[in-house]
Amino acid sequence: TQADSGGHGSSFGHLQRSFVWLLFFIRRNKVISCQGIFNPLAVFSVTARIKNPLTGTEIWSRPQTVSHPKEKPFPPVVTVLASTHDSLVVSWKSNTYGNCQLRHRPSRTPAWTQVPDFFSIHSGQNLNFSITGLSPFTEYRCAVACRGDSGIWSDWSSDVRGKTLDKEPSRLAEVCYRVEETTSREALRLHLVWKAANPQKGEGRVLWYELSVEPGGKTRNITETTALLVVKEGNYSVSVRGFNTACSGPTTHVQIDTQRRSNPPSVRNLWVISCYPENRTLQVEWEISAAVSHVIVQLRSDASPSTSRWLRVHGSTTSAGLPDVEADESYQVTVFPVQNQQCGPARSLSASLPHGALIEAVGLKVLRVTEAEVTIKWAWQPKSGPIRVSRYMAALRGDPHSRAWRLFPDENQHTFVNLTPDTEYTVLLLADSRPVSYVAVKTDLSQGPGAVAIATPLLLAVALLILSVLSRTVFRSLCFPPVSSPRGSTAGLWLMNSDRQMFTGSILDTADFQVTEALAEKTLFSVDLSVHRPSEEALDEDFSPAAVSSRHDQLPALSLFAAQITDETAEHLHQREYDLCRSQEDEEGCPFRELLLDGFCGGLMTETLGGQSCSPLMCETEYLSNSCFQVETED
Template sequence: MDEVTVRDSQLKPCKDDERVCVTDLRDCGPRLSSSVQKTLNISCYYQKSADGRTSMTCGWPQESSSHTESDASLIFTSGYKTVSCQGIFNPAAVLKVTARIKHLTAGGEIWSEPHTVDLYYAVKPIQPVLTALGSTEDSLVVSWRSSREGRCRLRYRINNTRIWTQAPDYIAAQADLLTCTIKDLLPFTTYRAAVACRGRSGVWSDWSADISGRTLDRVPSRPLEVCYRVEEKGSGGSSLLHLLWKAPDPREAGGRVLGYQVSHEPNGLIQNVTELTTVLAVEEVNCTVTVTAFNTAGYGPAAHLRINTQRQNSGNLWISSSYPGKKALLVQWNTFLTASSAPPVSHFAVRWRSEKSLSTSRWSRVDSFTTSTVIEDVEPDESYLITVSPVYNHQFGSPQSLSASLQQGALMEAVSLKVVGVTKTTVTIVWAWQKKSGPIRVNRYRVLLRKDSDRQALLLWPDQWRHSFFNLTPNTEYSLLLLADNVSMSIVPVTTYFDVVSVVATATTLLLLSVIVLIISILSRTECTNRNILDIKDFQVTDILGEKSLIVVDPDFPRSSEDNLQEDTSLLPTLQLDTQLVTFTQSELG
């Protein structure tokens, strides 16, 4: 859009035609034969400033095909002889306006067809001056001056934003001083506002200069969700009471929060804090704690807690990253165990904050039956401290924390796997956790114990460093693998011990066979006439279970190769098995 504004002080009369006023006397001369006359879609408005000066502004669409530099001027022609060109602009005047456009680079010029303007219907109102009168929790009151005819429109936006909101209704200009209330605003928020007006002509004024105003504070309307945990300091009897709450949303809480007042009974302790957590050193944990949010408007409703000293056990935590596919961190934990007398977990509180700025944090609430959540909108070049706490009504258990980033996932790695204990059926291992030394990203660490198809797998959690594998096979070589996802970081061989019972049983069997062979050898050397002196009871042997059993001798059993042994009974040794099993002596053999 090409636009030209001419002030009354710039106008000069043409000597050859007293009805014509121009800004450049060269426009008074005849048109060049090479000039072109076109019909331009000209629109004009008349304006009178606060100091009484008048002006005319005319504009027309810019030709999209024209890329040459040009200079435009306006020629005003009255229907009557002009006494003074400085007074030609007035609401009673009817003027014909001609635009002369000179092409500076290509040469030539264009003259528009005369455009008739009735200044009474082309008046542009003066730019209003807007003033802020006051505010409430959710509204601003503004005022400005305007003519008694026409109407005005109002717009507003939150400070430091670019999106304007147009007030839904036009304001009728029924008085010199107009007042309007902008409603449904946020509490304690700075807004900017502007106004524009038009008269009968339908031409809108310029928007007024922006004014700023701030709504008032509103007292927080909702109590906080407060949780606690009791930590025993030692044998002195004193304890640490950890309190934790979530920052309320201003839209939900009814207003912003400047700080929090924490009071403890029965000792009457009162303190104001700005963080979302605090720790109290208390001698008596059977107490009542009150936490209240406040701002300049006052104190909101209090959250009251009766402290339960039931201790809760913690769980395990791991974090993995899906970057660059997705800018998100997957937080996983296993079941948080509770004592049988403790209430069940009502939900989990997940908190994350940049390790560069620990004073600011964000929270999310996860249902009790869920063991994972996804944290989105995290920066790739930031590392975050992420904490998961189980909540039992208003009591939260021991939190688990872990650092992580999009680039590497959890900033911890498992190293130094080794065996510290072996039996015939168990293997005990230990490992260590250290700050991640490289840029690798691992979804999970595992230890795998394997022997052919016999395998046992263990997921590793950062708060664990020792584990025992049970129900293994004695005297068997196994392999222990430390895996980062499916990549082996180290392999440790280990062999279970011999089974002592099986070794003793084998030795016992061999000894019994030796005894049987020896007895048969003796019997084979005894004459038949003396065989009736042997009593069958003498060949009963007491077994391990204490029962009497016969030693059966086959007559056809081949004789021992030791036929030349002397029959002197002194050659029969005293045979002793394990003292807990059975003992054979010469007297028992007769």
């Protein structure tokens, strides 16, 4: 069926022309009357034909489908009939014939999951459907939309909420421990840490844990995943089991010997980096100085401390990513190493997805300055502003070689070494290469690199010189007693004076030693001394025993003789000895200027003194008998 209508077109250009145009309405269903073409449910196509009366040409348009506006069906009413730990049973009723579709999502997740199947339904029919594969103890939202014969979909129904039930814990708790000494020798601290169940992975929710320790029979209920016990030395058996509203889970047993402990060291340089909004992952970095079997990374929400996520990585790994982190929450990131079920001390750091690590470095200052070193110090505090920093650095600039050091929360000072003396430097605190604060500093003036090297040998030389002088003095005073020098006495100086007057007399007269009343016969001793006079250069002011000994070897042989002397012969001998001495004086001088006899068996000591005269020494027998000389008497 077609309906025609004519009309005049508008003019184009400078010429006015008349056009004839026709509209053709074609309906899919059979048309009984022309008035039935435009009923509310009719769907038809319209085609236009334009004819130019002057040229007779016609132009046809493409068919266009046209329908009357239709009303949307009313959305169905949805209810939740039942639930299990992993499913929800949803029911709804439609008021039209057609198809329906269903969608659902967790209440904390914005993305919907749509069931791929379409459900055929009759008007007024109730339809039930079971949504499976859900997480235990999780709240979900569900909605349904339907369409009738018109093909128009209704709006989504109001969200209906349903919550799955608890599932009994299905995973053994992963337990590790650490033993620490206390001030008391008998008591020890036993730290226990275990992994919480993850409901999102179908492990079941845990409301509390039952902890038992044997021997002792101690049992306690704990809502956290850590416990601290005070024990004594010995062997213990620890049991951990989780509970929820459904049932209890399996039991984990750990055997602990407090005497065999090898606690691994804690991790160092812990830091958290966020790449939000590119992804919803927190990147955790750390360092460890010892070999361990694995490292535990724990993520605990500040809003819900009882629930946590536990990530286990290999011991050689130094970083890990924590995905699917909520942007509107802050977390505590905890890292600790584990070796043979013994865990090291934990380190924690606050972080959030928008800001990364929630801590900042402040208060940069110089702690100590030397000629080649600068020590700086800083402090850590909770982040005061919404600034995300991937890393903090301390940089030293001032000479051709700049130095930088990355800062971590487990340290608060650093020393820059091998600096140039008497040089100005600037210490910068950088946040992602942006200067936050700076401090100017100047190294001390150096005394020269070789000052110490030069001073040390000099001091050693002076010390050795002083030691040698002292040792020489002490050695001489102990081993070589001092000997008197003639230069130290007035008599000696007088005797050594060559300008003194000559003494021609006798030193001793034998007549003074003769005792006529006591002895009938006199004995005359004559000392024959025939040696050469030593020179003045041979005299040593510092006279030593060795020198004395050598001079003893040069003493003249003493020829002592004794005979029966009469008054006549004594005078004759005296004159002979005097003449002999005078003759030797004329030829070469007196052989000895003075003879000193040290009696009493003390030895013979000679000393060359000044003087020109010399006379033989004559002693009485009684006098010599008390000296060191032996008296020989002629028969």
